[in-house]
Amino acid sequence: MSVSAWASGVSDWQQALEGLKAFIAPAFKRSEQRATAGAFIDGLLSGAERKTGWMLAEQAGFARPYRIQSLLGRSRWSADVLCERVRNHALEALADRDGVLIIDETGFLKKGTHSVGVARQYSGTAGRIENCQVGVFAAYASRWGQALIDRQLYLP
Numbered sequence: 127m128s129v130s131a132w133a134s135g136v137s138d139w140q141q142a143l144e145g146l147k148a149f150i151a152p153a154f155k156r157s158e159q160r161a162t163a164g165a166f167i168d169g170l171l172s173g174a175e176r177k178t179g180w181m182l183a184e185q186a187g188f189a190r191p192y193r194i195q196s197l198l199g200r201s202r203w204s205a206d207v208l209c210e211r212v213r214n215h216a217l218e219a220l221a222d223r224d225g226v227l228i229i230d231e232t233g234f235l236k237k238g239t240h241s242v243g244v245a246r247q248y249s250g251t252a253g254r255i256e257n258c259q260v261g262v263f264a265a266y267a268s269r270w271g272q273a274l275i276d277r278q279l280y281l282p
Contacts, residue, residue, distance in 0.1 A: 143167070149215065153208035154201075162197045169194075213275040222268035230265070231280070233258040245282040 147164045154160045169182035179191035179198070188194070197203075233249025235258045242259070249258040264276040 143171075150208055150211060153211060154203045156201075158193075159197060159201050159203055162193045166194060166197060209276060212273070216273035216275055217266060220266060220268045220270045220273060222270060225266055225268035228265040228267055228272075229262065231260055231262045233260050243279045243281050247282050 147160075147167065150163065151160045154163055165186035165188075166182060169185040170177055172185045174181045174185050179194045183189075183191040183194045186194070231250065233247075233251040233256070235249065235252060235256055236244045237257065238244070239257070244257060244259050246255055246257055247260060248254070249256045249260065252258065260280040260282075262278045262280055263274055265272055266275050
């Protein structure tokens with residue numbers, strides 16, 4: 127691959143990422159939230175080894191993790207509005223007569239009991255009863271690609 131082809135691919139990728147950020151922006155009421163959400167997405171896509179609030183804040187050049195933690199825990203924005211925007215876009219972009227809906231549950235093993243929905247319950251991930259959270263996910267798949275379109279935390 128030539129350098130010009132590689133550079134063009136990077137430019138296209140960056141434009142697509144900026145387009146994604148603009149697309150999800152209406153889910154966030156304040157410009158600060160939109161900027162932090164963009165930094166959060168950049169951090170998730172970065173090479174940071176761990177995707178903790180501290181690591182994502184460092185990746186974004188923030189002195190402390192407050193902005194990332196605030197976005198995820200204290201800010202007023204609607205995860206349901208964001209999910210609906212992503213779902214509608216995915217279904218439009220991937221629409222196909224032979225597309226399928228996939229429902230799957232996944233267990234997230236936990237050591238403590240401080241997270242919502244944690245209990246001793248069967249986890250397919252572990253293959254036995256363990257202390258875990260269980261999430262149920264819906265995905266749409268077609269010959270054009272696949273996308274997660276909904277989620278729900280199972281509360282025992």
